[in-house]
Amino acid sequence: MPNILVVEDSPTMRQLISFAIKRIPNSHVLEATDGVDALKKLSSDKIDLIIADINMPVMDGLKLVSLVRGNPAFKNIPIIMVTTEGAEEDRKRAIAIGANAYLPKPIQTQELLKLVTSYLSGNSD
Amino acid sequence: MEKDVSYLSKAEEFIQMFKKGEEFTKELLKENEKLRYRIVELEGSIEKSVDNARTKLYENRIKLLEDELESLKDKFRKVAEENKDFASKYLEVEEENNNLANLYVASYQLHSTLDFSEVLRIVLEIVINLIGAEKFAIMLIDDKTNELVPVTTEGIDMTEVPKVVIGSGTIGRVAREAESYFAEDLTGVREYNPFEPIVCIPLKIKEHVIGVIAIFKLLTQKAGFTNVDYELFNLLAGHAATAIFSSRLYTQSERKLTTIQSFLDLLKEKPKKWENR
Numbered sequence: 001m002p003n004i005l006v007v008e009d010s011p012t013m014r015q016l017i018s019f020a021i022k023r024i025p026n027s028h029v030l031e032a033t034d035g036v037d038a039l040k041k042l043s044s045d046k047i048d049l050i051i052a053d054i055n056m057p058v059m060d061g062l063k064l065v066s067l068v069r070g071n072p073a074f075k076n077i078p079i080i081m082v083t084t085e086g087a088e089e090d091r092k093r094a095i096a097i098g099a100n101a102y103l104p105k106p107i108q109t110q111e112l113l114k115l116v117t118s119y120l121s122g123n124s125d
Numbered sequence: 126m127e128k129d130v131s132y133l134s135k136a137e138e139f140i141q142m143f144k145k146g147e148e149f150t151k152e153l154l155k156e157n158e159k160l161r162y163r164i165v166e167l168e169g170s171i172e173k174s175v176d177n178a179r180t181k182l183y184e185n186r187i188k189l190l191e192d193e194l195e196s197l198k199d200k201f202r203k204v205a206e207e208n209k210d211f212a213s214k215y216l217e218v219e220e221e222n223n224n225l226a227n228l229y230v231a232s233y234q235l236h237s238t239l240d241f242s243e244v245l246r247i248v249l250e251i252v253i254n255l256i257g258a259e260k261f262a263i264m265l266i267d268d269k270t271n272e273l274v275p276v277t278t279e280g281i282d283m284t285e286v287p288k289v290v291i292g293s294g295t296i297g298r299v300a301r302e303a304e305s306y307f308a309e310d311l312t313g314v315r316e317y318n319p320f321e322p323i324v325c326i327p328l329k330i331k332e333h334v335i336g337v338i339a340i341f342k343l344l345t346q347k348a349g350f351t352n353v354d355y356e357l358f359n360l361l362a363g364h365a366a367t368a369i370f371s372s373r374l375y376t377q378s379e380r381k382l383t384t385i386q387s388f389l390d391l392l393k394e395k396p397k398k399w400e401n402r
Contacts, residue, residue, distance in 0.1 A: 012231065012234045012250040105346075106344075110223060
């Protein structure tokens with residue numbers, strides 16, 4: 001059963017993403033409200049994929065990605081960023097830090113589900 | 126001598142007989158040859174007719190198989206088309222499902238609290254995350270002045286959004302007529318103008334307008350509106366209005382209740398003070 005961690009400060013987006021992800025058979029969703037909360041979940045649960053917002057209080061998504069990539073225990077977890085920042089340079093920056101995919105908001109649920117299933121099955125290329 | 130003659134005639138007779146036999150044999154041989162030739166001929170024609178029959182049979186069989194192949198191809202084409210139809214219907218259902226999920230979540234969140242500022246925050250979240258707006262304001266009608274007053278903004282400072290008299294300009298007209306406004310060019314780059322929104326949605330409870338959501342700029346990646354966006358606008362027009370209205374009433378009543386409670390506490394305390402005197 002893959003554990004997917006949704007990191008979002010907005011309850012609306014958190015619920016929306018979780019709602020969509022729960023449609024993937026056997027998937028289990030964990031929620032975190034910011035980067036610090038996400039790190040706590042990472043140390044307490046086995047996480048298979050992270051979906052994270054960029055703009056969050058306490059610790060933003062980019063800082064979270066760099067910390068995850070710097071930790072040997074978590075460095076291979078696929079990370080999908082969802083954000084209102086739609087500019088190409090924002091995308092490049094997130095990918096350079098270590099994000100695997102970048103989805104600008106408003107997100108297309110089908111696109112997100114396609115990405116999640118491809119990363120979970122290991123056919124992301 | 127007579128004996129010799131008789132031998133000779135007998136020999137002659139024998140020779141004649143032999144010759145006749147020879148002729149007969151020759152005739153028989155000829156006839157035999159002819160018959161053999163005829164047999165070969167007949168055999169050839171029989172073989173030919175058997176071949177023809179076989180060919181005919183094969184041709185019929187091939188025709189049958191070709192017909193069968195054609196009908197199978199036809200069935201395959203139909204099944205492929207049906208499959209394509211099912212696939213596109215599946216995608217449509219999936220999209221509809223996703224849209225309904227968006228609407229459900231938006232509606233659920235809007236009615237999840239009675240805290241006025243929380244409701245406003247949720248409306249902001251919906252407009253940013255689900256619609257994709259970058260600069261917008263939520264304005265409510267001040268019944269005393271009959272003006273639309275900004276209560277919260279995103280991407281612009283609250284002081285940059287002036288009050289609008291009902292009926293005045295695009296925003297005022299939307300509030301008066303309770304009809305949504307969509308500019309023709311949604312994505313064109315333009316300077317922020319507080320009087321010219323690209324979208325203005327009335328917040329209404331039945332036909333009673335309590336305010337508007339005025340959108341001035343969409344996120345750069347948002348190219349235009351889809352069906353679900355219009356559904357969200359409809360949802361916001363109704364549900365956000367109800368949520369804002371009821372939470373404002375609740376917050377006001379809570380405040381009043383606290384005031385009354387303090388007043389009652391004060392009244393209860395007064396007699397004691399009097400008694401002490």
